[in-house]
Amino acid sequence: EVNINAGCPSDRVQSGSFGACLMNTPQVVAECVDAMKQASDLPITLKSRIGVDDMESYEELVNFVTTVEQAGCDTFIIHARKAWLKGLSPKENRTVPPLNYDWVYQIKQDFPELTIGINGGINCLEDALNHLDRVDSTMLGRVVYHQPYLLCDVDAKIYKQNTTKLSxxxxxxxxxxxxxxxxxxxxxxxxxxxxxxxxxxxxxxxxxxxxxxxxxxxxxxxxxxxxxxxxxxxxxxxx
Ligand SMILES: Cc1cc2nc3c(=O)[nH]c(=O)nc-3n(C[C@H](O)[C@H](O)[C@H](O)COP(=O)(O)O)c2cc1C
The missing domain is CATH 1.20.120.1460 (Four Helix Bundle (Hemerythrin (Met), subunit A))
Structure with missing residues (x-):
């Protein structure tokens, strides 16, 4: 897959007009998807937030998803918190804006044909499993970095495979x-x-x-x- 990043809040990324600030310009993202689809046969996927800065409403998220979907992106991985592009560091933007998993669940309900992944603050495989009742995939970020050995439980706990766990x-x-x-x-x-x-x-x-x-x-x-x-x-x- 080729994944478009519409979730990163860093200054460097903002100054290049990519990352989370792309959520303000859904049409630009749609044009990117269109161009990427013409250039590659790989699936084009998107990682985003639930909104940025003044995007306050669920309808704005729906508008973003609709516009990007129409260009041919059918997989969205959504970090379930807004990015505040003014005033917060990238690190703070991973903790301070509150998590809102319900909006991601709602996107799956409103766009059942899309593959929807959820991300943000999922700290164990049990929580990942609970999210999987509501969306198609979960993405675990920092916890995997801090506790990489939890990956050894993925086959058994997520895929229900009866494999031998490595020490x-x-x-x-x-x-x-x-x-x-x-x-x-x-x-x-x-x-x-x-x-x-x-x-x-x-x-x-x-x-x-x-x-x-x-x-x-x-x-x-x-x-x-x-x-x-x-x-x-x-x-x-x-x-
Ligand atoms: C050091 C670091 C680097 C990251 N780089 C990227 C990146 O290149 N692309 C991306 O989509 N997300 C990136 N992220 C964000 C994570 O993918 C994820 O959205 C975020 O950490 C929230 O998930 P978590 O609560 O499970 O960690 C990065 C996060 C960290 C901590």
Missing amino acids: REQVLLDFIEYMKNQSNQGVPIRSMTRHILGLYHGQPYAKKFRRLLSGATVELGHLYEWLEFIELEQKYKNG
């Missing part, structure tokens, strides 16, 4: 193999390990793991030592 250590071993390949192509180890700092979130050694990967130098050897440490701890725990 954190198995995930780590797979990731080490990935990092070896990438490192051979010149990718710095630290630029990869920074994405797994939260692997042990909620576990006794979460802080120790973060610290290990936050030192002045980060090497794959540290991760092998970590795996040995965990193995010893588990042996000790199991007597």
Whole structure:
């Protein structure tokens, strides 16, 4: 798919007239969709907010979706809060404007033929499942970054598949193999390990793991030592 971003509130993005400010100009988004459809056979999808700045009403959101849909976009992922383009930082724009999931549910009701995804503040798979009763998909952002291991429950909890769940250590071993390949192509180890700092979130050694990967130098050897440490701890725990 090719996804148009009509949800990002950053100044840099605004100065380029893309991201969330595009919600003020649905016709421009429709023209983009039209041009993209002519240039590519891939599905064109859109990520948006429920509104920006002075867009106060549900009808304005409906007008936006209608205009973009008519250009041929049939998949919308909607971050269920407005973006306030004046006065809030991008970080604040992910927490301060209140979440309004009902408008996203209503869009699905009013446009049943569209694929509607919901995003914003969904912090566990149980909540994701509840949203899936009302919309077609859910998007989890920050929680996956902070607690990546929750992805290991997706097959069982969301897709009801009876697969064996990998342990954190198995995930780590797979990731080490990935990092070896990438490192051979010149990718710095630290630029990869920074994405797994939260692997042990909620576990006794979460802080120790973060610290290990936050030192002045980060090497794959540290991760092998970590795996040995965990193995010893588990042996000790199991007597
Ligand atoms: C560091 C960071 C970078 C992001 N970059 C993008 C992006 O490039 N495109 C996009 O559509 N959303 C981006 N987002 C927004 C997320 O996709 C998501 O809409 C937002 O974090 C709210 O969902 P959450 O509450 O599950 O985190 C970013 C969010 C963060 C924290």
